[in-house]
Structure formats: structure tokens, C-alpha cells
Amino acid sequence: EDDRLCVVKFHASWCKSCQKFGIRYKKLALQEGDKIDRRGAVLEKGRVRFAEVEFTANADLCKTLGVHKLPYIHIYSGSKGRVADFACGPKNFPLVIEKMNKFLDKKMSHFDKTMEAGSALGDHIATELQDQHFEEAASKVRKA
Numbered sequence: 001e002d003d004r005l006c007v008v009k010f011h012a013s014w015c016k017s018c019q020k021f022g023i024r025y026k027k028l029a030l031q032e033g034d035k036i037d038r039r040g041a042v043l044e045k046g047r048v049r050f051a052e053v054e055f056t057a058n059a060d061l062c063k064t065l066g067v068h069k070l071p072y073i074h075i076y077s078g079s080k081g082r083v084a085d086f087a088c089g090p091k092n093f094p095l096v097i098e099k100m101n102k103f104l105d106k107k108m109s110h111f112d113k114t115m116e117a118g119s120a121l122g123d124h125i126a127t128e129l130q131d132q133h134f135e136e137a138a139s140k141v142r143k144a
Contacts (some may be wrong), residue, residue: 003078005048005103007096010062010072012055020090021071025050028097048100077103 009025011018029050035043055062055070065074069087073096077083084099 002049004045005078005100006051006076007048007100008051008053008074008076010053010055010065010067010070010074012070014056015070017089018071021088021093024090024093025052025071025096028100032100047104073099075099075103077106 032048033046033050037043073088075084088095
């Protein structure tokens, strides 16, 4: 149902790199993610969904997903599933933004193509309806 890009951060509370990385991740989530109220209700959908998985509490899941270094990032894109995964320390945080923007651009490109196709189809239908209307009007004039 929700086809937005989703960025998942895998981290551990004891990991110093994760803590530094987490500060920038939260800023990015506030900028690009859903706007929520104090109760947690979504006020406005963001361009991207953000999630976090704590490694220690979810060690089996993390190992199954191939998380072998912290902090670690997964990026999911709608029905395509996981489109990127990589270890990313605080110094390499711009890589998260770069990859996120890369996949957002691809999604927008697909959206633009869909809109162009829809516009062309709409123009075609409008022309057909207009031609049909003129033919019906001309037929009525000839009969009169």
C-alpha cells in the first residue's frame, strides 16, 4: 500500500559510532520523514519512511538480514524490496543521503514517465470525444 522509500538503521545502544550516527539519522528523519504529533499520529507523510532496529534485542533477525557491522543501513523500495544495504559509520553518513536521493530520483523519474503517459492518454481521449461530439452534431444538422 505504501510505496515510499524506507531507510532502516541497525544499531546498538552500546555502540559509540551508532550514537554519533544516530544524531544525523534523526535529523534526516525529521527532515524527510513523516511529521507526527506528540501522540504518534501522522500529521503529514514524508517522502521517506525511517525505521530503527536495535541489534542486541534483535540479534537473530539482524544476523538473518546480513547485518554484520554497526551501524548498518538497509534501503527498501516498495515492491522491489531491499535495494541497498551497507555498513555506514558517522563519517560516511553522506552515503545514506546519496543512496536515498538516488532511489528517490529513480522513483520520481518513473512517476514523471507515468504522468506523461497519462497526459498523452488524456489528450487522445479528449480528441476522440471531441471528434465524436462533432460527428454527432453534424449528423443532427444533416437530419434537420
